């Protein structure tokens with residue numbers, strides 16, 4: 001049977017492509033990469049050799065030669081043989097020129113076409129992906145141009161990548177054999193596999209000098225304290241050794257609860273992680289303790305991402321932070337936030353800055369910024385500040401569309417990512433929706449139907465200041481205690497029986513923990529919801 005590649009190449013002289021059946025048959029144009037979280041095994045499936053991600057991996061990464069990449073920019077056609085009953089059970093994610101797509105378009109989901117036939121038993125089938133915005137200039141992790149993301153087990157046979165020449169859409173005869181567009185496959189992660197950690201939280205302290213209305217700090221009952229610098233170092237040493245296999249995939253966060261700037265060794269911790277261990281850090285601060293010395297120290301330490309949890313952009317809403325230090329007025333507070341921004345520009349720091357402001361549109365109780373006109377005023381203030389910084393540091397002025405900002409866009413009706421707005425190079429404003437902290441704040445009505453699945457236990461690993469490990473950032477009391485990093489390794493805890501049991505029961509829609517039942521809205525919280 002002629003493959004798609006044969007058909008495409010046979011029709012158009014300037015078409016170009018490559019195929020891969022098994023990794024040993026990699027061509028100079030296309031290769032399956034065996035690295036990081038993209039390692040695979042070769043197994044037999046229904047009489048055919050097949051590639052399947054190994055237990056720890058969740059991707060198959062495909063590297064494409066520069067020559068073929070350039071041709072794919074016009075149109076990329078990818079045909080995949082897979083084993084299954086219906087449409088392919090994986091997501092094909094490619095590097096796109098669409099910078100507005102999530103993750104800057106580096107992992108854009110490709111539309112899958114299939115034959116529309118659901119079989120009684122699994123068999124070898126084919127799926128087709130036609131991509132019109134392939135980016136030949138950028139690559140994903142491990143240098144790949146596209147990847148297949150696994151959730152449950154799957155098997156891949158031949159992969160064909162073709163760049164049809166000219167505008168010969170008709171040459172893609174395969175389209176008629178793939179009349180249906182498949183929905184995006186489920187993103188539930190199977191409890192039978194082990195995935196790399198996405199987000200690692202290392203809570204260096206749970207002490208806080210604010211008692212924000214929208215945070216459970218005031219009702220948290222677990223003991224307060226700080227992680228020793230040496231304990232933090234041991235954690236980073238372990239993470240650096242295992243990172244390639246175990247994650248985290250994203251920068252390490254230095255909180256679960258607490259204000260990290262209270263820790264006297266904060267700069268040392270960031271420097272050790274970033275410079276000694278090559279582990280990026282994302283630091284989230286309430287900004288109240290920022291000084292020029294501290295901020296410069298963090299930039300010099302190589303901090304990757306700095307989240308200024310500004311949240312309350314005027315004097316009235318600032319009262320919801322319930323600041324104990326009465327000398328800290330809103331004006332002083334705002335100056336600290338602005339100083340952190342200015343020092344980044346002054347020092348030309350590579351650190352990415354994010355100014356988070358609370359979006360309470362539609363909130364029945366807590367009100368911070370609840371109307372679009374209020375949000376527009378805040379945005380215009382920040383743009384005016386950004387312009388003063390541009391003048392002071394001789395930066396080329398950013399061209400703001402003030403009609404867009406002032407009423408045209410309606411920031412509060414977008415989520416944090418789609419509503420992200422850059423005011424200076426590497427400085428974004430994000431409107432963050434009020435978090436319910438597992439239904440403790442402004443909890444929802446109790447639901448009747450239990451949907452037990454939660455992605456957190458497959459993605460988050462939270463180390464509290466005393467070494468206790470919990471499964472999600474929402475569990476502020478650490479009730480979902482999975483072990484302690486002073487007694488077991490991160491891998492032992494992540495793959496251990498306690499965590500496996502939690503994943504399996506949740507997969508079966510059983511929520512054994514009260515914390516999860518409250519969080520999922522199937523049980524009322526015992527604690528009163530936080531009141532203003």
Ligand code: SF4
Pocket residue numbers: 438454455456457471472473474475515516517519520
């Ligand atoms: S408390 Fe349970 S249900 Fe809620 S986010 Fe954490 S793991 Fe998921």
